Amino acid sequence: MNEQDARAAVLAAIGEVAPDVETEGLDGAARLRQDLELDSLDFLRLLEVVAESTGVNTPEDDYAGLTTVQSLVDYVAAYG
Numbered sequence: 001m002n003e004q005d006a007r008a009a010v011l012a013a014i015g016e017v018a019p020d021v022e023t024e025g026l027d028g029a030a031r032l033r034q035d036l037e038l039d040s041l042d043f044l045r046l047l048e049v050v051a052e053s054t055g056v057n058t059p060e061d062d063y064a065g066l067t068t069v070q071s072l073v074d075y076v077a078a079y080g
Contacts, residue, residue, distance in 0.1 A: 001080030007073045013049040028070030056080045
């Protein structure tokens with residue numbers, strides 16, 4: 001999966017999990033938990049929605065590296 005498709009999938013997932021977050025023009029450096037205010041359940045739901053749309057399942061060992069929008073986009077692009 002290329003980065004553009006990965007970014008579209010991640011932004012769509014963020015829009016579903018956190019509908020109050022404005023995804024248009026969202027900075028890749030935005031932190032998922034702090035800036036987007038995703039709690040742990042929201043974070044898990046985000047990964048679930050990403051997996052449903054892309055087929056990229058994220059093992060728990062990889063959660064710590066997924067701190068920003070861009071890190072999640074890169075992860076999906078690499079494994080999608």
